[in-house]
Amino acid sequence: MSQDAVIVGAGLIGCGIAYELAKRGASVTVYDRAEPARAASWAGAGMLAPYSEEVVDPALLALCAASLRAYPAFVDDLRERTGLDAELRREGTLHVAFDDASADARSAQCDAFRRNGAAASVLDRDATLAREPMLGGNVRGAVYVANEAHVDNRRLGRALVAACTDAGVRFERTAGVALEADARRVRGIRTEHGFAAAGTVVNAAGAWAGQLEGVPAGARIAVRPVAGEMLALAVPKGFTRGLVWSQHVYLVPRDDGRLLIGATSVERNFDVRVTARGVQALLDVALRIAPVLGTFALVETWAGLRPASHDGRPYLGATSIGGYFVAAGHYRNGILLTPVTAQAIAALISGERPPVELAAFDPQRAPEAA
Ligand SMILES: Cc1cc2nc3c(=O)[nH]c(=O)nc-3n(C[C@H](O)[C@H](O)[C@H](O)COP(=O)(O)OP(=O)(O)OC[C@H]3O[C@@H](n4cnc5c(N)ncnc54)[C@H](O)[C@@H]3O)c2cc1C
Numbered sequence: 001m002s003q004d005a006v007i008v009g010a011g012l013i014g015c016g017i018a019y020e021l022a023k024r025g026a027s028v029t030v031y032d033r034a035e036p037a038r039a040a041s042w043a044g045a046g047m048l049a050p051y052s053e054e055v056v057d058p059a060l061l062a063l064c065a066a067s068l069r070a071y072p073a074f075v076d077d078l079r080e081r082t083g084l085d086a087e088l089r090r091e092g093t094l095h096v097a098f099d100d101a102s103a104d105a106r107s108a109q110c111d112a113f114r115r116n117g118a119a120a121s122v123l124d125r126d127a128t129l130a131r132e133p134m135l136g137g138n139v140r141g142a143v144y145v146a147n148e149a150h151v152d153n154r155r156l157g158r159a160l161v162a163a164c165t166d167a168g169v170r171f172e173r174t175a176g177v178a179l180e181a182d183a184r185r186v187r188g189i190r191t192e193h194g195f196a197a198a199g200t201v202v203n204a205a206g207a208w209a210g211q212l213e214g215v216p217a218g219a220r221i222a223v224r225p226v227a228g229e230m231l232a233l234a235v236p237k238g239f240t241r242g243l244v245w246s247q248h249v250y251l252v253p254r255d256d257g258r259l260l261i262g263a264t265s266v267e268r269n270f271d272v273r274v275t276a277r278g279v280q281a282l283l284d285v286a287l288r289i290a291p292v293l294g295t296f297a298l299v300e301t302w303a304g305l306r307p308a309s310h311d312g313r314p315y316l317g318a319t320s321i322g323g324y325f326v327a328a329g330h331y332r333n334g335i336l337l338t339p340v341t342a343q344a345i346a347a348l349i350s351g352e353r354p355p356v357e358l359a360a361f362d363p364q365r366a367p368e369a370a
Contacts, residue, residue, distance in 0.1 A: 003027045003028065003029050003170075003196070003197075003198050004021070004026040004027045004028065004198070004199060004200060005018075005021050005026050005027070005028045005029075005198060005199075005200040005201070005202065005349065006028075006029050006030075006031060006188065006189050006196065006198040006200070006201045006202070007028065007029070007030045007031070007201075007202045007204055008031050008032075008177050008179075008189065008201065008202065008203050008204060008205050008212060009030075009031075009032060009203070009204035009205035009206055009208075009209070009328075010030045010031075010032035010034075010035075010036035010037060010161070010171060011036075011037060011039055011040060011041040011157075011204065011206050011334075012037060012041040012153070012156065012157060012160060012334065012335060012338045013041075013204045013206070013327050013328070013330060013334060013337075013338060013341055013342070014030055014032075014202070014204030014205075014327075015030065015036060015037060015157070015160040015161055015164055015169075016160060016338045016339065016341060016342030017202055017204060017327060017341070017342050017345045017346055018030045018164050018169045019160060019163050019164045019167060019169065019342065020342045020343055020345075020346030020347075021346045021349060021350070022164065022167035022168050022169045023167055023346075024346060024350050026349075026350070027168070028164075028168075028169045028170070029169070029170040029171075029172055029196070029198075030164070030169060030170070030171050030172070031172045031173075031174055031177050031189065031191065032171070032172075032173060032174075033173065033174065033175045033176075033177065034173070035173075036157070036161045036171055037154075037157025037158065037160065037161055038157075039206055039207075039304060039305070040206050040207065040304040040305055040306060040307065040334060041153060041157050041206075041334070041335065042153065042154055042157055042304070043228070043230065043302055043303065043304020043305075044153050044228075044304065044334070044335045045150070045153075045230065045250065045252045045260055045262045045263060045335075046150050046151045046152055046153035046156070046252060046260075046335055047093075047148070047149075047150050047243055047250065047252060047335075047336070048067075048068050048071060048088075048148060048149040048150060048151060048335070048336045049093055049145075049148040049149075049150070049243060049336070050064035050065065050068065050116075050148075050333060050336060051093075051113050051116055051117070051118035051120070051145050051147075051148060052093045052095065052145060052148060052243070052245055052250075053332055053333060055116070055333065056116065057312060057313065059313065059357075059360035059361070060312065060313050060333075060360075061116060061117070062356070062357075063314075063337065063340055063356060063361070064333055064336055064337065065117060066340045066355070066356050067336050067337050067338070067339050067340035067341070068147075068148075068149070068336065070339035070340055070343070071088060071149065071151070071336075071339055072088060074338075074339040075088045075151065075156070075159075077163075078156070078159040078160060078162075078163050079159070081162075081163045081166055081167075082159050082162040082163050082166065084155060084158055084159035084162060085155065085159075086151050086152055086153075086155045086156035086159050087151060087152040087155055087254075087255050088149060088150075088151045089149060089150055089151070089242070089253075089255075090148075090149040091149070091150075091241045091242030091243070092144055092145055092146040092147070092148050092149075092242050092243070093144070093145040093148045093242060093243040093244075093245060094123075094128065094131060094132055094142045094143075094144050094145075094242060094243065094244050094245070095109065095142055095143040095144075095145070095245045095246070096128065096132075096135060096139055096141075096142045096244060096245070096246045096289060097139070097140045097141050097142060097143075097246075098136075098138050098139060098140060098246065098288060098289075099140065100140070102140070103140035103141050106122045106141055106142070106143050107122055109143050110122050110143045113143065113145055117147075118145045118147060118148075119145065119146040119147040120143055120144065120145045120146075121143070121144050121146070122141065122142075122143055122144075123141055123142045123143070123144050124141050125139060125140060125141050127141075127142075128141055128142040128144075131144065131241065131242070132240055132241060132242075132244060134239055134240055134290050134292060135244070135289065135290055136288070136289065136290050136291050136292075138288075148243065150242075150243055150252055150253075151335065152254055152255070153335045156335070156338075172191070174191040174192055174193060175191070175192050176190075176191060176192050176213075177189055177190075177191050177212070177213075178190045178191075178212070178213035178214035179201060179203075179212055179213065179214035179215050179324065180195060180214060181201075181214065181215070181216055181219075181321050181323075181324060182216075183216060183321075184321065184322055185321065185322040185323055186198070186199070186200070186201050186321055186322065186323035186324040188201065189201060189214075190214070198323075199323050200323050200324075200325065200349055201323065201324050201325070202325045202326070202327055202345065202349070203215070203221075203324070203325070203326045203327070203328055204327045204328060205328060206223075206305070206307045206328065206334075207223060207224075207225035207226075207270070207305035207306065207307040207308075208223075208225075209221060209223045209307060209315075209326065209328030209329065210222050210223040210224070210328075210368070215321075215324070216320075216321055217368075218319075218320045218321075218369055219319040219320050219321045219324055219363070219364075219369060220366065220368035220369055221309070221315045221326055221328065221329065221363050221366040221368060221369065222309065222310045222366050222367060222368050223307045223308065223309060223315075223328055223329050224267070224307075224308050225267075225269065225270050225305035225306070225307065225308070226265055226266070226267055226305065226306040226308045226331070227264070227265075227266045227267070227268060227271060227272060227303055227304070227305055227306075228262060228263035228264055228265055228266075228303060228304055228305075228306055229262075229263060229264040229266075229274045229275065229278035229279070229282070229301070229302075229303040230260060230261065230262035230263045230282070230301070230302055230303070230304075231260075231261050231262075231274075231279060231282060231283075231298060231300060231301045231302075232254075232258040232259065232260050232261070232298075232299050232300040232301075233258070233259045233261065233293060233296040233297065233298055233299065234257055234258060234259075234296055234297045234299045235253075235257060235258070235259045235293075235296050236257065237255075237256075237257045239253065239257075239259065240253045240259060241253070244289060246285060246288070246289050247285050247288075248285075249261065249262070249281075249282055249285035249286060249289070250262055250263070251286065251289065251290075258299065258300070259293070259296075261282050261283070261286045262282065263282075264278040264281060264282065265306075266278070270305065272303040272304065272305060273303065274301040274302065274303050278303075279301060306331050306332055306334075307328055307329050307330060307331060307334065308329065308331045309328075309329030309331065309366070310366060310367055311365075312331060313329070313360060313361055314327070314328065314329040314330045314331070314334075314337065314341070314361055315327070315328055315329045315361060315362075315363040315365075315366060316341060316344060316345060316358050316361035316362075316363070317345075317348060317358050317361060317362055317363055318348065318363075319363050319364060319369070320364060320369070325345060325348070325349060326363040327341050327345045340355070340356055343355050344356055344358055
């Protein structure tokens with residue numbers, strides 16, 4: 001089988017790159033040992049919220065902002081091609097204050113958001129309750145960030161896989177993928193089914209990207225898994241409008257009537273159990289945000305692994321091995337960064353100028369590559 005590019009990892013990042021390459025006429029195969037778009041890309045909350053995530057690194061913030069701008073066209077294109085709507089909702093984020101100290105800190109918080117490019121404003125108690133009437137009577141006010149959004153990342157994953165298939169991308173489910181390369185150039189990959197030649201291989205293996213076998217010293221990257229636990233309640237449709245944050249816990253509405261509550265952040269290797277302590281921590285804050293949430297059914301709990309790089313920036317681009325590219329380490333913002341990553345990596349591979357500056361994300365800055 002002749003193929004131009006192999007992608008290792010069928011998360012949003014790998015599928016996004018595959019789709020962009022296929023649109024440029026490349027023959028692409030995506031290899032994954034599990035079902036496509038089911039790992040972190042399925043587990044995430046789907047927030048497109050770099051300001052609320054407090055991204056302050058200028059290079060990363062610029063990348064996030066570019067991807068946020070690209071989202072409407074990205075989702076529209078997938079809907080037109082597949083009929084699947086990823087439910088992009090641009091309702092902004094409400095950072096709610098429940099005590100004097102956080103109410104007093106609102107204008108400083110608002111200024112900090114604005115300095116990073118957020119369209120932020122301070123809301124008093126009445127204006128806050130007008131935006132989200134479900135909030136508890138204890139609410140003191142909020143900072144509202146208008147230019148953030150959310151998307152249903154599970155629907156997005158299904159749409160992207162369908163769009164890939166429609167564009168001719170092949171998906172192979174196979175264990176034990178290893179890179180085949182000499183000291184200078186990639187030759188392809190080896191799987192349980194044997195060798196598959198390819199002139200281009202992209203490592204988009206999420207939290208496992210640092211473990212890809214066969215990568216020569218000098219092209220290795222460091223990615224560590226940071227687990228996040230989440231849960232969902234069944235609430236009446238339209239119960240909340242946008243994202244609500246307080247004390248590092250967020251509420252994310254879905255059109256189907258689920259309200260997502262997330263997320264913990266724990267470093268315990270590749271362990272994706274949902275712990276009682278994790279659920280308790282999330283519910284403690286959520287029920288403080290809106291005591292009425294305690295009356296609804298808990299319908300789902302799950303956990304996933306955020307892929308964290310050594311310095312918080314993703315690794316994006318070429319490596320010292322010709323034809324071997326990396327797109328991994330998107331940590332807390334991989335859903336947000338999918339469109340810009342897909343377009344930039346596909347452009348780079350195709351010999352085009354990427355739509356964003358990638359120097360700050362050079363995979364060769366990884367300590368392991370030294
Ligand atoms: C609880 C939680 C909440 C989050 N919330 C948000 C959010 O609101 N907004 C946001 O932007 N981001 C969020 N994130 C982060 C985001 O989900 C990730 O950054 C993003 O999904 C990473 O995508 P990926 O394609 O790189 O990895 P993944 O989706 O993890 O996909 C990697 C794939 O590679 C495969 N793979 C790995 N190794 C191999 C191998 N050797 N051979 C074959 N296949 C392999 C895996 O099976 C997997 O399918 C959240 C993450 C978590 C866990």
